[in-house]
Amino acid sequence: MDESTLVRHAMNGDAAAWEPLVLAHQEAVFRLSYLLLGDPDDAEDIAQETFLRAWNYLKRFDPARPLRPWLLSIASNLASNRRRSAGRYLAALTRAFRNEPITSVNVEQKSAQHMEASDLWKAVQTLSLPDQQIIYLRYFLELSVTETAQSLGVAEGTVKSRLSRALNRLRGIIQQDFPVLAEGHEGRKV
């Protein structure tokens, strides 16, 4: 049974049809939430809330469209709201004050590839939230321009122009603050 058929069943209240859809998209939703929040527990909360909200608002969804961008847009909005909450703001300030990385993973134990990815993530985290969202969707989750536009609710042309500006800013940050990443591990210069 294809996705649009499952969505139609779910729109008619068939929760059994919703379960395989959650299974199919839970990883992408969780990962985007994790990228935006940097905390697995928060990411799990947001991912659950995403699928519950999507279920409640499913009548508004066009089943002819792919589900993933819509789910990611809900997750992105929920994660943004969570970031703006006072508690997370203070937590972020505390982390910044201690100059600790946003995750508790021991960087020294990571392979070079993982270190590069971790450095890139840290560089992206210094950007504005809209820049982060578009970069995570396009390059971390590897959505197409069309899917990214659907997730953000903007035109494809807008995605391209926003990406161009976000990439310029990211490149500047990498060159200034992440010289190792700019030089590149394993010969991959950014």
Add this chain to the structure above:
Amino acid sequence: MTELQQELFEKQLVSIAKGMEYPRTPNIAGTVMKRLHPSAPLRFVSRRFAWSLTVILILFTSLMLIPPARAAILEFIQIGIVRIFRAEPTPVAPPQQEFPSTMIPVTATPSSAPLIPILERLAGERSLEIAQHLVDYTILIPSYPPDLGPPDRVFVQDADGNMTILIWVDPEDPSQVLMSLHLIPPGSWAVDKMEPARIQETTVNSRRAIWAVGPYPVRFSNGNMDFVRLIDGHVLIWTDDEITFRLETELTMEEAVRVAESLEPINQ
């Protein structure tokens, strides 16, 4: 940045981002489905209580019917999660009972009682595609006999592990089950077969298999409860990759083995 530089930069970003370490994705689907049905645990408790009462009655009745000599079980054979108990041959007087539960192990018995009403009360009916999404093992279906086709009914039941039950209905008598195949993952309920009329060892794809001929009571149990059902069909039991298969059919053993050896993933 020129267009070419941007394109190169984008490719490098994708390449580096592939190395991102994410925490393991939690079971969001399970939690979401539970939250969509907040009253489910309460229903489960009450259903479990009802089962327990029924099981107590059934076991009590069974004990009253079984002569003392039959309690002397000599040995049992274990294959997968299934244990087959053998005992001194004595007349079988198993209980005849209806199960009020919606979770009744379906059997392909040549009983005169139509089985379809039981199927209508069986929980967890799914399409084959959705069933495959719900279980973490590959659902296999027989490609023999060639005209068998996909199962007519598919059920996924939580038996401390998602057990899949595939049902083929007799085309000449749709009120009867022609064949059923249970795919039981590890950790599921134990299945005890009590004193089948005949047991024979055979192989399925060179692996040990057991052919049991009814009638005999079969007991499904876990740590909390168990219940008994009379089987008078034939059952082929074998394991493959930690999954225990039970094929219930009226075919001969040789034909049942051919069916078992013809299993293929559902999309082939």
